[in-house]
Amino acid sequence: MSELALDVDGLGKNFGGLPAVRDVVLKVELGERHLLLGPNGAGKTTLFNLIAGDIRPSTGSIRLFGRDVTRMRTDQRTHMGVARTYQIITLFAESTLTHNVVMSLTGLSRCRFDPFTSLDRRTGFRERAREVLATVGLEHLADRKVSETSYGERRRLEIAMAMAQEPSLLLLDEPLAGLSADERGEVQRLLESIPRSVTIVMIEHDMDVALAFADRITVMQRGAVVVEGNRAEVVADPKTKEVYLGH
Numbered sequence: 001m002s003e004l005a006l007d008v009d010g011l012g013k014n015f016g017g018l019p020a021v022r023d024v025v026l027k028v029e030l031g032e033r034h035l036l037l038g039p040n041g042a043g044k045t046t047l048f049n050l051i052a053g054d055i056r057p058s059t060g061s062i063r064l065f066g067r068d069v070t071r072m073r074t075d076q077r078t079h080m081g082v083a084r085t086y087q088i089i090t091l092f093a094e095s096t097l098t099h100n101v102v103m104s105l106t107g108l109s110r111c112r113f114d115p116f117t118s119l120d121r122r123t124g125f126r127e128r129a130r131e132v133l134a135t136v137g138l139e140h141l142a143d144r145k146v147s148e149t150s151y152g153e154r155r156r157l158e159i160a161m162a163m164a165q166e167p168s169l170l171l172l173d174e175p176l177a178g179l180s181a182d183e184r185g186e187v188q189r190l191l192e193s194i195p196r197s198v199t200i201v202m203i204e205h206d207m208d209v210a211l212a213f214a215d216r217i218t219v220m221q222r223g224a225v226v227v228e229g230n231r232a233e234v235v236a237d238p239k240t241k242e243v244y245l246g247h
């Protein structure tokens, strides 16, 4: 069997006795594009939080690149190559695009940012930030404030910031949500340009916009996996229709 990027087994998470994720099995091969589909409250974001290490599971295990990380901290998993974007954009709106990327490169949160870091070091980061922005076609907006950019540009910036960490596993939480058709096209092209050395798991709400992207798809409902397979299998499965018609 080929090595898995992600191997989730029997994973469960309860909040106050209520299951948000139930007995989830998720196997993602190296380089795969895996889509997590499901209606509101299906448990998709909770599953991401478990994989990233932001919350601890109630049951089950998580392996990343063959290594058991179930009890590993988020920063250790980041070190192993896990990067993610969030459903709600988490950029610093009043800072420039360059500054946002620099923050991501230095791995510092706002509260830990050290204004006394040497100028040389910061200049190095700024140069690297420009390169990162160029990879997503945003270098012309490098000095603009995030608050002055479009929603689609912010999505691309978020993906660029995650890619700046040179991840092996990229977790994207609804990167296409709320975008116009044009913006969606731009983000889709950006995602297609990511090399296969990066494994991608993407959450999406709307199955029509995301299907083309996926090698394999997992459909969740009420915390559990209801369908898993390739595109054709998932589309043909009556349970998929049930989840979406019932929604």
Ligand SMILES: Nc1ncnc2c1ncn2[C@@H]1O[C@H](COP(=O)(O)OP(=O)(O)OP(=O)(O)O)[C@@H](O)[C@H]1O
Binding pocket: 015, 019, 020, 038, 039, 040, 041, 042, 043, 044, 045, 046, 047, 087, 205
């Ligand atoms: N921190 C928390 N405390 C209590 N309940 C939570 C918490 N996080 C999530 N839940 C509950 O877990 C369930 C799954 O939520 P989750 O956000 O994972 O679903 P989702 O599939 O990502 O939905 P959406 O598409 O709306 O983001 C929901 O019933 C939610 O209310």
